[in-house]
Amino acid sequence: MKTVRISIIGFGAVGQGVARSILAKREDLNKQGIDLQVVGISDSKGSEINAGGINLKSALERKKNKGTVAKGKENALDIIRDVEHNIVVEATPTNIENGEPGLGNMFAAFEAGRHVVTSNKGPLALRFKELKEAAEDNGLYFRYEATVGGAVPIFNLIHEALAGNTVIGIEGILNGTTNYILTRMAEERMPYELVLKEAQELGIAEADPTYDVEGIDSACKLVIIANSVFGQDATYRDVEVTGITKITPEALELANKNNYVVKLVCEARGNGLTVAPRLVPKRHPLAVGGTLNVASILTDLAGRITISGKGAGSIETASSILSDILFIARNS
Amino acid sequence: MIVSMTLELKDIPGQLVLALAPISELHGNIMSVVHQHDEKTPRGTIPVQITFEIEHKVLNKLIDRLEKSGVGVARVGEERLRSTVSVILIGHIVHSDMGDTIDRIDSTGFAEVVDMSLSMPAIEKTSSSYLVINAVGEKELSIALDILREVAHKKDLLMIEPIRQNSEAA
Numbered sequence: 001m002k003t004v005r006i007s008i009i010g011f012g013a014v015g016q017g018v019a020r021s022i023l024a025k026r027e028d029l030n031k032q033g034i035d036l037q038v039v040g041i042s043d044s045k046g047s048e049i050n051a052g053g054i055n056l057k058s059a060l061e062r063k064k065n066k067g068t069v070a071k072g073k074e075n076a077l078d079i080i081r082d083v084e085h086n087i088v089v090e091a092t093p094t095n096i097e098n099g100e101p102g103l104g105n106m107f108a109a110f111e112a113g114r115h116v117v118t119s120n121k122g123p124l125a126l127r128f129k130e131l132k133e134a135a136e137d138n139g140l141y142f143r144y145e146a147t148v149g150g151a152v153p154i155f156n157l158i159h160e161a162l163a164g165n166t167v168i169g170i171e172g173i174l175n176g177t178t179n180y181i182l183t184r185m186a187e188e189r190m191p192y193e194l195v196l197k198e199a200q201e202l203g204i205a206e207a208d209p210t211y212d213v214e215g216i217d218s219a220c221k222l223v224i225i226a227n228s229v230f231g232q233d234a235t236y237r238d239v240e241v242t243g244i245t246k247i248t249p250e251a252l253e254l255a256n257k258n259n260y261v262v263k264l265v266c267e268a269r270g271n272g273l274t275v276a277p278r279l280v281p282k283r284h285p286l287a288v289g290g291t292l293n294v295a296s297i298l299t300d301l302a303g304r305i306t307i308s309g310k311g312a313g314s315i316e317t318a319s320s321i322l323s324d325i326l327f328i329a330r331n332s
Numbered sequence: 333m334i335v336s337m338t339l340e341l342k343d344i345p346g347q348l349v350l351a352l353a354p355i356s357e358l359h360g361n362i363m364s365v366v367h368q369h370d371e372k373t374p375r376g377t378i379p380v381q382i383t384f385e386i387e388h389k390v391l392n393k394l395i396d397r398l399e400k401s402g403v404g405v406a407r408v409g410e411e412r413l414r415s416t417v418s419v420i421l422i423g424h425i426v427h428s429d430m431g432d433t434i435d436r437i438d439s440t441g442f443a444e445v446v447d448m449s450l451s452m453p454a455i456e457k458t459s460s461s462y463l464v465i466n467a468v469g470e471k472e473l474s475i476a477l478d479i480l481r482e483v484a485h486k487k488d489l490l491m492i493e494p495i496r497q498n499s500e501a502a
């Protein structure tokens with residue numbers, strides 16, 4: 001049995017999803033010869049640390065009942081630096097101003113000789129190249145499948161399954177909130193403001209929807225793709241971004257009459273990175289509805305490959321994180 | 333209509349002007365001239381490819397005039413508007429603006445607005461319109477789109493273009 005020790009930094013929807021999926025999969029993983037032990041968990045108030053393995057069930061319960069997982073005052077950096085483990089799972093909030101606290105956590109992890117698996121877009125949309133180099137310089141893995149497309153395995157597909165192909169271009173819908181709003185507006189012929197309100201009531205859109213509806217979240221994800229797949233050193237400020245706030249139900253109806261849907265499409269090709277509402281033919285593989293995400297990858301050998309799935313959600317995002325953890329467990 | 337012709341000119345000065353003059357006289361709009369001096373036909377003439385827009389009913393008159401002036405007409409073909417694009421515009425769209433925009437695109441000679449629908453839910457409210465533009469080729473289409481982008485930018489309209497589709501793997 002190979003024991004892999006991990007920490008979970010940030011214990012919100014994603015962090016808890018990771019804990020739940022490890023709990024649910026423990027036996028299966030043991031059969032595969034892998035034993036995952038969580039030795040540290042932190043949220044904004046403090047941490048629980050147990051070198052012998054945290055009882056995840058009681059950690060989840062404590063978080064639910066007390067609002068925090070903390071048993072002590074140690075913070076994230078204390079765990080990353082001082083508790084012996086292999087992989088840091090970084091799931092703190094995305095910050096696109098300066099990337100913190102994720103950025104500092106990731107650099108500290110590499111310095112301490114620990115692999116990083118993350119769902120946190122901020123640091124990657126700002127300082128991708130440095131992070132990648134810090135990992136490489138220390139001979140460590142840096143995996144970030146969950147940062148783009150939630151459960152949809154875009155990077156695994158491109159870097160592993162499509163290895164050997166040259167990627168010519170990528171188009172995708174990488175924000176479930178805007179996809180939901182545009183889908184509902186088209187279906188119900190309702191104006192943007194009303195659908196946004198509905199989405200907020202359903203918890204699909206945040207109270208401040210700016211990042212989603214102005215295309216900033218999409219731009220961050222596109223930048224991560226551009227950096228990871230095309231080796232660029234872009235930041236989200238390099239993306240030409242147009243949001244969806246000006247779209248009218250009449251426009252969607254006109255599109256519909258002519259067999260189109262309107263989607264907020266991210267496009268990476270050559271050096272151009274754009275996020276903008278686009279006309280998509282109804283039968284095109286990008287024309288997915290609801291909160292779904294989709295990525296369509298054009299390669300030289302395989303041609304076009306399109307995958308879609310859930311772009312967010314606690315367990316769905318944890319699926320990508322677990323996959324990255326297992327990749328490292330098997331390859332290190 | 334848009335016509336492309338291959339003309340054969342004698343290898344003496346002034347022949348190109350001779351060939352182009354009747355097109356202008358008959359209110360044709362010349363879009364491109366491809367002239368290869370170093371390429372001669374077995375007859376010793378120089379072939380020239382000309383694309384222009386002209387009214388269908390004067391085409392025969394044009395061919396007559398060209399031949400009378402000693403310019404050989406080797407081939408006549410109609411250029412179809414081969415490339416097409418659909419676009420949506422959203423904003424405070426005024427009828428007259430739309431008319432001007434369509435005129436600008438149509439007057440290029442190589443592109444044309446072939447369909448337009450406008451939806452105005454109420455006065456002073458945002459309008460939406462759907463346009464289809466045809467052009468003789470991809471290059472011409474992208475010039476027409478540039479015109480539209482410029483208008484959209486100036487009038488603060490949101491322009492929704494289609495995703496790229498015709499770019500499959502090599």
Ligand SMILES: NC(=O)c1ccc[n+]([C@@H]2O[C@H](COP(=O)([O-])OP(=O)(O)OC[C@H]3O[C@@H](n4cnc5c(N)ncnc54)[C@H](OP(=O)(O)O)[C@@H]3O)[C@@H](O)[C@H]2O)c1
Pocket residue numbers: 009010011012013014015042043044045067068076091092093094095101119120121122146147150311312313314317
């Ligand atoms: N939710 C999704 O579906 C999804 C999908 C893909 C990617 N992501 C990304 O994944 C990350 C986590 O998302 P989430 O939905 O789980 O967010 P969340 O529910 O807001 O959770 C964030 C967690 O980070 C903790 N935290 C904040 N500052 C911290 C600090 N300085 N040190 C340690 N912990 C800190 C918070 O603590 P408290 O609990 O004490 O507030 C909370 O537990 C974000 O970057 C997000 O963009 C989310």
